[in-house]
Amino acid sequence: MKISKAVAAAAAAVALALTATACGGGSDKGASDGGASGDAKNKIVIGIKFDQPGLGLKTPDGKYTGFDVDVATYVAKELGYQPDQIEWKQAVSAERENLISNGDVKLVVASYTINDKRKEKVDFAGPYFLAHQDLLVRADDTSITKAEDLNKKKLCSVTGSTSAQNVKTKLAPEADLLEQGGYSDCLTGLENKKVDALTTDNSILAGYAAQDNNKGKFKLVGLSLSNEPYGIGLKKGDKDLQTKVNAALKKMVADGAWEAAVQKNFGPANYKSEPAPQITEGS
Template identity: 55%
Template sequence: MRLSRVLRAGAVVTALALSVAACGGGKKADASDSLVDKASSAKKLTVGIKFDQPGLGLKKPDGSFEGFDVDVARYIAKELGVDAANVTFKEAQSKERENLIKNGDVDFIVATYSINDDRKKSVDFAGPYFIAGQDLLVKKGNTSITGKESLNGKNLCSVTGSTPAQNIKDKFSKEANLQQYGKYTDCISALLNGTVDAVSTDDVILAGYAAQYPGKLDLVGQPFTTEKYGVGLKKGDTKAQKAVNDAILKMENSGDWKKSLETNVGPSGYKIPDAPAITEK
């Protein structure tokens, strides 16, 4: 009888140990699953985009979304087997993008996200799917700012955590007085009310704001950097990187890439560039 009780107790302990191990193993497997596998099984995705960039990523008053980045995100999702109706968009402010990916708050990011070595330490990229250049936006009639060489003593606005803000710090900190806000819409408001002399970010972003305020803002049109927009992915997810690269190439070759840019960015007068070559592999 005593031996029987000991055997039963041992069996319970073993069963519990196996149960715990199975649970732990399940979590580990989930953590290593690729975006591709999640899309295939769950049939839904959460994508980080900008909510305040006309022509690229914009949340409209009715709660819907439009823009080139929105179209790219939906196209990628479709190629991964997820319908547009099952894509949830989450705001991805510049300073939060790496954490959104690392924490699993989004499955991928399409938010004018410039590829650089510092960011690649914590996230991976697919693409690029677009190449822009940092430029300047001024109030209509401002002839004192004609490019990067005319920033002496000027109040310049960009967004905290963005590549353009870092470029200003690195290259023009002695010339320009940089003010950093959380969103570009805050910078645009400061420009319109005269708090700052210019807003600096990528030319395609600025073109969208110029189109939003016709007759009030001018794009200087002298870009001074090259910004490769990539799709932000979880570090080490090479399966997703390949799948997203394939989706970008398909969008470009089908004509949908150019059509989206013509619809969303073309009305601003911005010259649509050629599709870039994929470099992140």
């Protein structure tokens, strides 16, 4: 009888330990595979911009729109996640590497230009889009057709913008540079003739110009002042995920979904995008 009780107690202890291990293991795997929080089978956390029309925008009704959102949604589906399984997280420019490195997001799809400095901290898939620095001017302005035309004129961009400094230091040193807190402030100034041009990536400019309340007011000059290959940021060393995301991007181009997303998000601004770029990361 004593032996029977001991055996029963030992069996109960083993069962309890196995149950605890199984629960703990499931939680760990979910956090690792799906993003910062939640089971991988239930959701994936993706970082996007919340304030860039045409690329990544959170609308007043809580929806998310833009080319980056469409790309991220397509990639997520190829990874096994439906749209309602995506958790969108705001990824401001200065925090993108930290969000990835800390495991707060699985992917960042946020007008994220691939460069060597960033690749020291994160890996990229793609590129999935090639943007260029350009100028946005009023639709009736014929005085600005090249960067040098900005000399003696007022140029607007956001505070700390590398695009504005590129123009100011290399192309039009006599431009009067005005830095604002956001692109919308520059657009207001451009419309009110307080400034003569706004500069940043042409994809961002096209997104603003394509908004319903801006249609017909502005135009892209059509310059290529820099190359900005957008990639999808992911944790450094995750070659398996990089390979899967690259495959999804190739499929998106092949089945026409990429071109459809370009036309939907940038078409109203008469934006002429580059063809889908060749995948270079991870190859």
